[in-house]
Amino acid sequence: xxxxxxxxxxxxxxxxxxxxxxxxxxxxxxxxxxxxxxxxxxxxxxxxxxxxxxxxxxxxxxxxxxxxxxxxxxxxxxxxxxxxxxxxxxxxxxxxxxxxxxxxxxxxxx
Amino acid sequence: xxxxxxxxxxxxxxxxxxxxxxxxxxxxxxxxxxxxxxxxxxxxxxxxxxxxxxxxxxxxxxxxxxxxxxxxxxxxxxxxxxxxxxxxxxxxxxxxxxxxxxxxxxxxxxxx
Numbered sequence: 380x381x382x383x384x385x386x387x388x389x390x391x392x393x394x395x396x397x398x399x400x401x402x403x404x405x406x407x408x409x410x411x412x413x414x415x416x417x418x419x420x421x422x423x424x425x426x427x428x429x430x431x432x433x434x435x436x437x438x439x440x441x442x443x444x445x446x447x448x449x450x451x452x453x454x455x456x457x458x459x460x461x462x463x464x465x466x467x468x469x470x471x472x473x474x475x476x477x478x479x480x481x482x483x484x485x486x487x488x489x
Numbered sequence: 490x491x492x493x494x495x496x497x498x499x500x501x502x503x504x505x506x507x508x509x510x511x512x513x514x515x516x517x518x519x520x521x522x523x524x525x526x527x528x529x530x531x532x533x534x535x536x537x538x539x540x541x542x543x544x545x546x547x548x549x550x551x552x553x554x555x556x557x558x559x560x561x562x563x564x565x566x567x568x569x570x571x572x573x574x575x576x577x578x579x580x581x582x583x584x585x586x587x588x589x590x591x592x593x594x595x596x597x598x599x600x601x
Contacts, residue, residue: 411587422592470587481531
């Protein structure tokens with residue numbers, strides 16, 4: 380069965396304390412892996428797309444990486460405004476479907 | 490402004506009363522989809538559409554219908570809502586199936 384698993388479920392960091400979120404997947408063919416940020420009461424907001432193993436993308440304090448079985452979202456020196464739920468989604472080769480993980484709730488305290 | 494617009498934002502209804510949630514996008518995107526979001530389960534795809542008149546089931550299609558008669562609109566229809574369809578619903582669109590998706594603001598549906 381195609382699955383996308385995110386860990387940890389929740390993460391509390393002090394401002395400036397770097398960490399990583401994990402997204403592991405078991406799907407039959409990958410046509411893209413996406414990271415989204417979701418604030419309470421709002422729709423997900425696009426962060427990154429990764430298409431092949433070894434690919435990396437950066438945006439401000441965030442960096443996403445991809446291997447054949449998992450992706451990491453690295454957060455460097457986070458600030459309170461980085462607090463949100465981070466969602467990983469995988470677009471599968473077969474079926475034209477997007478499968479989301481359950482998300483990681485990040486809280487950054489000042 | 491590029492956007493995906495859902496209506497209504499909030500809806501309380503009774504079991505069995507047909508309802509429609511509208512979704513419209515102004516970006517000329519080909520791919521549109523509907524999701525429901527429940528605590529602990531994340532976003533699950535209900536239906537998607539590759540283009541006009543082309544729709545297909547996602548992972549949780551039971552109890553829902555969709556139509557894509559125009560490129561910009563993708564309404565979600567609940568013919569006979571039940572309490573287990575109480576959820577937060579999101580519509581999304583993207584240029585192609587495996588490119589970045591733009592999400593609507595969400596519709597919080599309660600079925601009593």
